[in-house]
Amino acid sequence: MEGLLPLVFTMLATGLVAGVIAGLLGVGGGIVIVPVLDTALAVRGVDPAIRMHIAVGTSLATIIFTSISSARAHHARGAVDMDLARLWGPFIFVGSMMGSVVAAAVDSAVLAAIFGVVALLIAIQMLLPLEDYRPWKSVPRGPGGIIAPSLIGGLSSMMGIGGGTFSVAILTMMSQPIHRAVGTAAFFGLLIAIPGTLGFIVNGWGDPRLPVGNLGYVNLIGVALIAPMTVMMAPLGARLAHKLSKRHLSLAFGVFLGIVSVRMILRATGVLG
Template sequence: MEGLIPLVLTLAAAGVVAGLIAGLLGVGGGIVIVPVLDTALAVRGVDPAIRMHVAVGTSLATIIFTSLSSSRAHHAKGAVDVELVKRWGPFIFVGSLMGSVAAAQVQSVVLAGIFGVVALLIAIQMMLPLDNYRPWKQVPRGAGGIITPSLIGGLSAMMGIGGGTFSVAALTMMSQPIHRAVGTAAFFGLLIAIPGTIGFIINGLGDPRLPAGNLGYVNLIGVVLISPMTVLMAPFGARLAHRLSRRQLSLAFGVFLLIVSVRMLLRFTGLID
């Protein structure tokens, strides 16, 4: 019990911060949950070969609850583009399922590398003064309307995040207002988390290296501890988002991604375990 108390407090604190960030930035909270879980699992002595798989799978499971809470709060403020959800939703869903299957086939350190590189690129994009950079005047249709959401779903599932990391950046470059991009991304998180969680559960069943309390690559203890905190705090983050300017939101998003990317790249290079 003495060893579990720090773990419980760490996971609960991660849920609080993740919930605030989920509501504020529409990112589902996984951008915080994955690195925290990776560290917590390392302390508990979980095999490094599957540690990121468990962190990502567990993160996706918690995002189901976070996205429900966050998207409802944004929808109440009219910030969810329902028409875009209908157009992109099926491709995001299928992409997420395929991404979770692909993630189960690669080494844990590879997932950390993917997480770090992509997070760093998006952080740079969001932190630069590119508020007026709009290469697309509207959300593309045709091939672009299929490939973009499919990639968002697939990469998000591999990283254990709710899709806001990609959706917010993509939608702002497609001339969508930042608050609407954040609100819509929150709903996309639900379409990523459900199939992604199912994929990580199925692909992890029977792995003898799994720690206690796991269902496939989803740690049920982590879900129980983190989910209530994220659901409780997400509406507060959503309300805060609508009090900030577009530039403030972009900078906050970029700073968080930069911090997380450095942590994951150090893990990938072997400088930290």
């Protein structure tokens, strides 16, 4: 029990921070949860070959609850574009399902590399002054209306994130107002988390390397500790999103993501265990 206490406090703190970030930026909190869980599982001696699978699967499970809380808070402020949700929703859902299947088939180091590289690219995008970069005047209805949401769903599921990290950046480049992009991204998180979680449960079922408390690649202890905190704190983040400077938020989050991405890349190359 003594050895479990640090893990419990780490999970609770992770949920608190992830919840605020989820509401603040429209992300599911996974961008915080995955690297922390990966580290916590390493301390617990979980097999490195499946550590990222558990971190990603568990993160997606917590995002189900976070996204509901965050999306409701944004919807109450009229910031969820339901027309766009109906247009992109099916492609995001299927993309997430396919992403979880691919993720389960690759090594943990591959998932860490994908997480690290994509997070680094997002960090660079957030640090650069690109708020006024609008290559599209509206959301495309042709191939772009299929490719963009499919990639958002697939990559997000493989990384264990709610998709807001991608959705907000893409939607603002499509000339969508920032607060509407954040609110709609929160709803997309639910469409990513549900099929992604189910995929990680099914594909990890019966793996003899799983630690106690796992349902497939989803750690139920982690979900039980993190999810309530994220649900509680997401509305606070949503309120802050409508008060704070988006540029300052982008800079702070970009720096954080840069640090996380470097750690994940080192993990993938074997420099860190």
